[in-house]
Amino acid sequence: MSPSHPFHPSSSSSSSSSSSNHLRPPSTPRPIQRVNSAPTSSANLPPPYVAVRPVPRQPQAPSDSASTQFRNFLVGLSETPVKYENPGLLDNALSVIPLDQIYGEAEEEHMLFKAQAQSLGHFKEEWGYQDCVIRALLRWFKRVFFTWVDCPICPNCRTKTELQGLTPPNQDEIVRGATRTELYKCPKPECQRHERFPRYSDVWALLEARRGRCGEWANCFSMLCRAVGGRVRWVWNSEDHVWTEVYSEHQQRWVHVDACEEAWDQPRLYTEGWGKRIGYCIAFSHDGGAADVTRRYVRNPRLHGMPRTRCPEEVLLYIIDEIKGKRRNSLSDSDKKRLMREDMMEEQEFKEYVAAVLAAEVGAGAAAHLDLQPPSEAEKRPRETGRGEWTRMRGEDGYIGPANRPGGRGGP
Helix, strand or coil, X not given: CCCCCXXXXXXXXXXXXXXXXXXXXXXXXXXXXXXXXXXXXXXXXXXXXXXXXXXXXXXXXXXXXXXXXXXXXXXXXXXXXXXXXXXXXXHHHHHHCCHHHHHHHHHHXXXXXXXXXXXXXXXXXXXXXXXXXXXXXXXXXXXXXXXXXXXXXXXXXXXXXXXXXXXXXXXXXXXXXXXXXXXXXXXCCCCCCEXXXXXXXXXXXXXHHCXXXXXXXHHHHHHHHHHCCCCEEEEEEXXXXXXXXXXXXXXXXXXXXXXXXXXXXXXXXXXHHCCCCECCEXXXXXXXXXXXXXXXXXXXXXXXXXXXXXXXXXXXXXXXHHHHHHHHCCCCHHHHHHHHHHHHHHHHHHHHHHHHHHHHHHCCCCCCCCCCCCCCCHHHCCCCCCCHHXXXXXXXXXXXXXXHXXXXXXXX
16 A cells, blocks of 8 residues: 555646636645554554655663563573584584485585576576575475474374373473473373473484474474574564574575475465464574564565564564674674675565565556565465364464354354
């Protein structure tokens, strides 16, 4: 939608001769609405100018308990990728990766991309060699290395167990980084064995356990990407999901990677495929700090956005800047400039997403000069990991909003 002009021109006079040569008095102009003011009455009024060209917000320090709590939470999350920089951990990770297989697949795929580019007359292939290394690692991780856990299998009779609730982690689980432990029970009357499922956040433990849900998958996979030389972001989502971003030097941008779904560069998977509504997506890296990447995953906030109520947007800017400063202060001037350039390029990418959505809503004419890319078929697929009931309760079953879910209100 485009902003309304503060003045409406009066109707032009007829081209035929008039009995009077006097000029008509000008119509009274509508009052100019300030850019930071909201519509006063009808919801049908066009949006204020700020909705299209926002006034830059100024970072503000947290001043209330909710904002302070959110700040402490994000600062704590920002430590996750820093743990990947342990040299002993990375060496251990490399020892479990079949490097010859990964590099061989990457070389073969890269040659295919180059041949495809040459056949199409393109100057540059779609993905570089390092991108192909991460893609090969993704396939191996999903298909061979890591296992998804809904309900653990009873080790005694091989029956799927049933959740009984949470239980405190024991001492061994605490030492290995378990934040909580789920307790399961075998439903067979003749067995009734209990099975513990500790939720490890320590990557050392995950290299041994090799099982979990999205938290464990993203944590372990992000570290393995780091081990093979990738620049990595660990992405937290406020609607209880996490994934990875890897920087493509070839394309000069951050690429979405979800190990659970074996998804590569499919950022609209969650909204277009799963039917998920999203509030926050915050990416953390060991050197860049933090970035609000929500606009990469929520292209149309009106359709797929959730209210952002954890703190005012100005406070979130302050928190992001604080984490950035903490991570970048010790870097060289050249690294700081490089990261600043990447920030600017990413911001331009986000602005293009916003412009594309606005143009599409206005009409095809306004969008003619933009390269509007519809969601790919891969981004429209439903969630593959997790049971049907579990994904339905999480709002990830491909239906957008409760009114459109089976049995939901308001739908046909």
